Amino acid sequence: MHKSFKTVTALAAASLLLTACGASPNARPASTGGSSDAPQSLVFAVVPTDNSKELEESFKPIVAAIEKETGLPTTIEAVSSNAGVIEAQAAERVDVATYGAFSYYLAQNVADVTPIAMDQRTPAAGSGAVQSLGVVAAGADIKELADVEGKDVCFTDPASSTGYLAAAAGLIAIGLDPKNDINPIFAGSHDVAVTQMLAGDCDVAFVAGTFITDLLPARGVIKDGDVDTIWTSPDIPGTPMVIGNWLPEDLRTQITDAVLKYNAVTAAEAGLCPENQRESLAPWGNEYAGKMACQWGGTGAFAFEPATEEDFASIREICETTQAEVCRNE
């Protein structure tokens, strides 16, 4: 007993000593946001999107660019919930954020924010756009969208633009009611929707295109020829980068410039990611072949292109078409 008592006391003393010397790793300047005149630091929040990985790591080069341009220390917060980031924006406690296009549609109603940029997969403008795909097991009877009438349909969840809203708008456009003319099943995630469609729990699945083209084949969950694509949605805008309007105008310009100035390759050349470089991706074209590049954002983008509110009008249209429950927040 005495021995364990001593150990515990020693531990307590040690932690007290530790506390006495030095600031907490989580300590931050008192005036983060809240005040509109010249903030002393910035907060950059990121939410995982369908195909993001190593979220915090992949945004470090972008934050480095912002710090370089503005001279302000910037912290990255990787957040699992879009509501968390949007509420922090509503309280003016997050200065820059990236999240899905639908989250931006929700955020603009409650927070004073503007999109400044959106991601670009390749050097081509608008290449950050994503699609929702309708897929069936290879050889199934369903050949086109109209065939899904009366079938069991797997979606992701009611608040996903690629996993539900775009498909619902597509169904409405051909005269099918996504609630009553089909039997909707919400599988909770894109990969489960696809695997359970293949297992026979539903006849067709609507999911984000990248799961069918990249992610699931790369993980060996589906093989070439396992699924047939019966429908592709119109382009849904890619991941927006959103900034708080409460920041002083020159600072907003500096941040926008910092994000747009580089692409993944020039960022690597500028030394924004000395430790974490990878080779340029094939779709970026010959110009960049063999050069080293940064992880430029959670989606592995090539660059960011300027964006305005108008670029996200299609989400509003989808919401107006579907009148979905998730689109109304009064």
Add this chain to the structure above:
Amino acid sequence: MSGTMKETAADTRPDGVGTKRRRSNSGQLPPGATQAVPKRPRVSAATLGIPLAYLAVTVFGVWWIDIRPAAVAAGFGDIARLLERMVPPTTGPFPDLLALTLETLWIAVAGTGLATIASVFLAAAASRHFTGPRVVRWLAQGIIIVTRAVPSLIFAILFVRIFGLGPLAGGLAIAFHSIGMVGKMMADVFEEQAPSPREAIASVGANRLQNFVSTTLTRALPAVTSLVIYRLDINVRASAILGLVGAGGIGVALQTAIGSLNYRRAAGIILVIVCLLLILELVAYLVQRAVAEHADEHTQSQLHVAGAAQADPGWNRSRVLRTAAAVSALMLFLFSLSQLSLNPARLGQAWDNAAALLSGFVPPVFTEQILLGIFESVIMAFTATFFGVLLGLIIAVLSTRHLIRFEPLSLTLRAVVVFMRGIPDIVYALIFVAALGLGPFAGFLALSISCTALASKFFTDSLQNVDPAPLRALEATGAGRVQVFVSGVWPQFVPSFIGNSLFTSDLALRESAVLGIVGAGGIGFLLDESVATLNYQQTAGILIGLIVVVVALESVARWARRKVI
């Protein structure tokens, strides 16, 4: 069998209650009689060491999280603006919401019921009093720990592969994860019992099963029923997991409402959930009164009146009520099972599907991030537990009859605790994010609130189950209420106080997914991320890390129980 020998040796030690009663008596001697006063019992390493260890971690945690109470006050305006957007609550079409609630309730009842049945056997085998082969005991303990450490998210993705989308996969995911908690707490209840009835029944030649049913299980019934109803309460609240198996229900509706910032609908759903929890709390209270051996004042067994034959228990009104309640609970459970809709055709390919999924988990991958995430979660869970336990203890003492006998206060407090529980962590997280911005501080506050709700529930239950005989004896000697509490209630309460505090940390560790909502990292965020991006090897690494921490906590808890019981 050496195991049996050891068990018997352990059982013949003077039991806890007896020791404490002697101690309390010594405290009642007049001050002049110093010669007769025996030496004060030495303070056990567990009762001193564990609180000190918590204090140490908390001091570190307070520094590490960078707790600044002033910041909360500065954020009041933002909190008010957020709360304004939650009123007035709307429910949408009420019949729809009611249907969702019932759907969730059936799945939760089925899952909790299945877990309870499995837990009775596992807990009996895992208890220290188990006299069978050691291997069986270790196996039972292993199953209980692993099912507790593995989050229901993982069971959900596994069972959806095996049984397909639908309520069956959801019910089983709930059942498997519940076994860990119900089994553990049931085993604790079995272990806390005084050994004399068991020895008496064994000495007249009863076999192990007869002995278990007639002494251990019957005596544990009050504690077990309240435990099972509490787990049902947890399972209703945690039903958002059903969204991952395509089963829908009220938890999924709540998640969707919050995700689409429709806070008025979220508030409406939360109110419905709170009503359901209040009903469950009331049922728990009534059941506890009906089956408690010494409900309130009576100290002897009042469960049975004499029957016709000498050894037969007779029937009276309360036994009829008890039996009727038990039969209706069983019918409810059977009905809920019928709602799970098993599709036997699916089972043909079940093994291949499960094997394909599980093979993705090997070899497990450990990264520095995982270690850091576990460290963050453990620090946050311990610090939040420290504050949660303090507040929970105050609430529990005030809502039981030991110190303050003011019925309205205790009823109000109980309702407040149910309300606190009914509000999901994510709502607290959002409120604190609005006030403080993203970061560990907001997460810590949200986690502290859930720890307070957990701890006050556990403490209230065990304070109520305190054996009243020593208390009445103390009162008869003229002891005041505080004296009775200090020397009669507290010594009986210490084992479960320490055990439940550790267990609160254990649960808080799993609830630390809330930290991800506020950008404070932690293991829950990494787990969700690894599952969402299908990085199952990393998921496996995280699970192993979780199991190690839970086993460590459990070992400390077991060591402490050996010291204080």
